[in-house]
Amino acid sequence: MIRPFSLSDLNSILQIESQSFPKSPYDWTTFLHFHMLHPDTFLVCCNTHSRGEEILGYIIFSQDGHIISIAVHPLHRRKGIGARLLQKVMNIPNLQKAWAEVRRSNLGAQAFYLRMEFQIVGLVPNYYGNEDALIVQWTPPLPRR
């Protein structure tokens, strides 16, 4: 199930974050900030079972298609969860483009975006301080006539 983030998800999100971005994890104040700015497009993917809910991953994006962050719990990768989260951006009505910044060293995420039909369209030197960002972008196909 994919649903909007709620405050009770924060601890799980912070754990996924520290495992996914060990060099520069967002802290809880940053996530609260994103929750206030993007209440409808800060989404979590979760499993519900008898012991309660398990948060498997999250995505934060803006309505104009900027993917601010996406991460899936390391134990649940390569199961299609990232793709399902990314589809939420790609399905925004009348979207002009979707784009994200990716560390040059993050080959896994680059392979993920390329598989999702994004293209590398640019590079921002030292975007992460001592590391460049690649800009990956997807534009919706033109409607068939």
Ligand SMILES: CC(C)(COP(=O)(O)OP(=O)(O)OC[C@H]1O[C@@H](n2cnc3c(N)ncnc32)[C@H](O)[C@@H]1OP(=O)(O)O)[C@@H](O)C(=O)NCCC(=O)NCCS
């Ligand atoms: C990038 C990330 C969100 C992908 O999530 P995921 O749930 O594992 O992705 P999916 O299972 O939906 O992958 C879809 C396809 O993308 C490609 N792909 C995904 N991760 C890949 C990897 N590490 N290496 C190569 N290809 C990969 C594969 O083609 C995959 O399909 P397949 O498993 O059938 O071969 C996840 O690896 C992650 O959280 N990484 C750490 C955080 C991060 O780097 N976020 C992006 C920052 S810009």
